[in-house]
Amino acid sequence: MNTTDSAVRITHLPSGIVVSCQNEKSQLQNKDSAMRILRARLLAAAEERAAADASAARRSQVRTVDRSERIRTYHVPENRIADHRVGYKAHNLDAVLNGELDPLIQALIDADVAERLAETTPGA
Incomplete structure (x- = not known):
């Protein structure tokens, strides 16, 4: 067959x-x-x-509700603002709420520059 x-x-x-x-x-x-x-x-x-x-x-x-994930804290009774990403703390909450953001923005810029330098520096 x-x-x-x-x-x-x-x-x-x-x-x-x-x-x-x-x-x-x-x-x-x-x-x-x-x-x-x-x-x-x-x-x-x-x-x-x-x-x-x-x-x-x-x-x-997805974020958790952990305090470590907060970006910025406004504490009105103490007239305090804290940006947790860069470690910026100041007792001028009223000024920040009125639009005087220059010190806060400068702290963010300084932190960004430091982070970029750390990334580009060999052995750091």
């Missing part, structure tokens, strides 16, 4: 996904079927990867 070998195995080299198909008698039909299965698996893997990336991005943006 004569037999035909019509099974097909397709390997997607970048991802390592292997699909084999031997449902039909025709090798061309098996190849088409295997390609459809491979496309579906690659699409599912890409969607899963995108969902994982989106989930990780959402998790990194």
